[in-house]
Amino acid sequence: MTELVLPDVLRERAVRPGDRRYPLLRSTYTRVAAPALILLPENAAEVAAALEVAHDSGLPLSVRSGGHGLSGRSSNDGGIVLDVSAIDGxxxxxxxxxxxxxxxxxxxxxxxxxxxxxxxxxxxxxxxxxxxxxxxxxxxxxxxxxxxxxxxxxxxxxxxxxxxxxxxxxxxxxxxxxxxxxxxxxxxxxxxxxxxxxxxxLRAVGFGQVMVEADRDGKTLRRWSEYLAAAPRELTGNAMVFPDGTGFAAQFIAVVAGDDQDRVRDLIAPLAELGVRPLDVAAQLVPYPALVSTGHLHPNTGQQPATTTNALLPTLTDDSARALMDVAAAPGRTLLQLRALGGAINDVAPDATAYTHRHQQVLAVLTQFPPGGGAELDAAAALLTPYADGAYRNFESRPDGVSFEGAFPGATGERxxxxxxxxxxxxxxxxxxxxxxxxxxxx
Ligand SMILES: Cc1cc2nc3c(=O)[nH]c(=O)nc-3n(C[C@H](O)[C@H](O)[C@H](O)COP(=O)(O)OP(=O)(O)OC[C@H]3O[C@@H](n4cnc5c(N)ncnc54)[C@H](O)[C@@H]3O)c2cc1C
Missing domain, CATH: 3.30.465.10 (Uridine Diphospho-n-acetylenolpyruvylglucosamine Reductase; domain 3)
Incomplete structure (x- = not known):
């Protein structure tokens, strides 16, 4: 390929294959990529110039901020990456x-x-x-x-x-x-x-990790969902369920917004009673930044080539909870994570933003790690299809027409x-x- 001619404002902002910075800039969290050109603009004028270069080149363009996108489309092979990581104030x-x-x-x-x-x-x-x-x-x-x-x-x-x-x-x-x-x-x-x-x-939060034995029928998950849906909104939580010996275990993670120890204890302790039997309970107060820690910072080098999809669920019924357990039990070993929604999310009108999903109570995130891939993930996700009511765009590895309809149904999609x-x-x-x-x- 002939080398692109860059305007003066971008000459110092370009990284190409062979540049010593290229190995740590080429890829995303989920994908090893080989772009022809990475542009690192530092202001609006430079971003505009980068867009013009991309437009005129006819090459694929990826836009990247942190590089954690699950689709891996914030980089590409043979195209241009417009990386705004320098605009980080x-x-x-x-x-x-x-x-x-x-x-x-x-x-x-x-x-x-x-x-x-x-x-x-x-x-x-x-x-x-x-x-x-x-x-x-x-x-x-x-x-x-x-x-x-x-x-x-x-x-x-x-x-x-x-x-x-x-x-x-x-x-x-x-x-x-x-x-x-x-x-x-x-x-x-x-x-x-x-x-x-x-x-x-907010300075500190209560952070709890609760492990319980889970039943195969999904009653544990349904009780978890009911507990969260009825709980004061300062409680947010997620749940992971996985095979454990001959049965199943569920791990509940709970975050209580605030540093009142009694309140934290009162909101987290009931989680231990939602399973067949409690296995472990731990809770502590931590500063909020401990949950999104600077210890997480790392370059993205394609280290996690997982495939992910998701389904929003209005609530958990006996049937949908059983289907979630079917996912956890499926031979493809799909990782299942649930997030409790509701609360302040659902205060917002469905047409106020392009994220329209304002009545669902649960998000199910399904992740397939290698050697499994799309086929195993699709088989697991199909178990939830009868219960799915929309999808969250950012937990989707394959942003195609089907996932677009899930994220932007009906009139939202038209707009x-x-x-x-x-x-x-x-x-x-x-x-x-x-x-x-x-x-x-x-x-
Ligand atoms: C380990 C992990 C944990 C996660 N946890 C959560 C979570 O708890 N909650 C949650 O909501 N999501 C979560 N996500 C999903 C996350 O929201 C998305 O992956 C998000 O796209 C990552 O942002 P990024 O800037 O790092 O992505 P990038 O890879 O840089 O970009 C992803 C896509 O976003 C678009 N984009 C990026 N920057 C811009 C920009 N400046 N302007 C316009 N478009 C842009 C582009 O289309 C790009 O392809 C998680 C992802 C991972 C990998």
Missing amino acids: VEVIDDGARVIRVGAGARWANVAAALAPHGWAISSGDHGNVGVGGLATAGGIGWLARSYGLTIDHIRAVDVVLPDGRLVHADATHDPDLFWAMRGAGDGVGVALAFEIEATP VRDLHRRYDPDGLLRRVAATGSAVEPAP
Whole structure:
């Protein structure tokens, strides 16, 4: 391939194969990739220039913030990676309203560490190495999900460079369509540079790990779901269930937003009674940043080539809970993780953001590790199909037309498609998925 000619502003920002930095920049968390060019812009003008280079080259374009995307499409083979990791500032812009401005290239561990001295937190996810840009353009189901809601629910404004190079500061009154799309379907409309997000006052949390023996019929899981759905919203939790000898064990992780020890104990202790019998209970108070720790930070080198999908469930019934146990028992050894939703997530109107799923109580995340792959994962996921009611875009390795319909059903999908076409008429951001095929149905 002839080498691309770069404008002056990007000459110092380019990394190509052979550059000593290339090995640690080429890949994502889930995929070893071989892009022809990685661009590391440091401001809006440089992002616009990078988009123009990508547009004119006709090459595949990947946009990357933290590189933790499960699809691996934040890098590619033979194309261009627009990596905003240098745009990673975290700055308080309104002390009274606790609004901070966060660069899209920051990692959530660094955000949590920067907010801790203020006694504030933003619920993001469960891993400190995840980037701000990929998570805050799609949802953000974090450790405080039931008390705080999704990360996108607290975005007050976002700076976006559109595919035509224009920089837009979008909020509820300035370009509200763009603002709507950026909160749930942002990857298809532009490159996010920075988000203004309202934090919540929080210093410490109660963190509990409870292990119980689980029954094969799913009663343990159903009781867990009922307990979480009825619990005060300061309790957020997830559950993992796996074969244990001849039976099953469930691990419940619980986070209580706040540092009242009695309250933490009162909310976590009942979890031990939800299974066939308790196996272990541990709880402690920890600073919030311990949950999305700077200890998580690492380069992404394709170290986790897992395949992931998910299903949102309105609630757990006897039948759907049994189906979840079928997943856990399936021969393909699919890892099953459940997250409790509801609470503040469901306070938001379904049409307020491009993330429309505001009545479901449970998210089931299914992960297949090598040597298993898509076939084993599909077989396990099919067990949940009768009960699934939507999907979360960010726990999906294969962003195809089917998963698009799950994430953006009905009228939401129509609006997302319209806005993707309006802001990106040439389909620059949809040009290529990790596999080299179109990410979403063509406009
Ligand atoms: C170990 C692990 C734990 C996770 N835990 C959680 C969790 O608890 N809760 C949760 O909600 N999610 C979680 N996720 C999923 C996570 O939200 C997504 O993987 C997210 O896309 C990662 O963000 P990133 O910036 O690191 O991604 P990247 O790989 O950099 O990007 C992923 C995609 O997002 C888009 N994108 C990235 N940056 C921008 C930008 N600046 N502007 C526009 N589009 C952009 C692009 O389409 C890109 O392909 C987890 C993922 C992993 C691997």
